[in-house]
Amino acid sequence: MIEQYKEKYKTDIIEICYKTGFYGEDLSMFNLFKDKKLFAMRFVLHYTHFQPDYCFVYKENNKVAGYIIGTDDTKKQEADFLKTMYPKMLLRMYLFTWWYSITSFRNIKRFSKPNNESVLDDTLLDTYPAHLHMNVLPGYQGRGIGQQLLDSFMSALREKNVAGIHLGTSSENKKAVPFYEKNNFVLLRQLDGDMWGMGTGVKSLIYGLRLNE
């Protein structure tokens, strides 16, 4: 069952974000990022505060098993992220994360800022102003839940006549790439390397979908 996001689901989505945070796999299995809350501050908690209307969860037997979050206006969202969430992240990083987990501290420094503006240029953002993040718990994947979440998000955007959506993923994410391609997202940009800095051959991928065609 799809539901609009509510504050009571905050802990669930922090958990799901972490359990699918490394190319769709559980981050706790790798020694890469121990500060779960900080990871969620970067990737989910701004959206649920900024535009909860575009945030949905999937619930089954009272358990939240997946979410989609996003915005219809990436430029505005990134500006607000820098003004409201980024200072809170910096405070946590320097008061807590550096001694709690130096690996988390080093990793967040690499990907704590919003997307590189030279990649998400004005031409791209005018055509694809919305963007999303979505995660379904292992064990619930491959059952059509991601599809239902994406459909709900796209309906909300279409109601507001939003022109298009973009999203970022990695060539290493073997679940996300076929899912987005099945949903007619097209590859717009491809860059060497990704947020985890995992060696050669790995690409950051930006996909887009027009909604008004």
Ligand SMILES: CC(C)(COP(=O)(O)OP(=O)(O)OC[C@H]1O[C@@H](n2cnc3c(N)ncnc32)[C@H](O)[C@@H]1OP(=O)(O)O)[C@@H](O)C(=O)NCCC(=O)NCCS
């Ligand atoms: C990517 C993700 C959101 C897809 O959600 P899902 O619930 O597993 O996907 P669905 O079951 O709704 O799949 C819809 C369609 O996408 C395609 N698809 C989904 N997962 C796929 C996979 N692993 N391989 C190939 N095709 C896949 C299928 O064609 C499927 O249609 P079908 O059931 O008619 O064959 C989910 O796997 C996930 O959360 N992964 C971990 C987190 C993540 O990587 N998020 C994206 C970050 S960019």
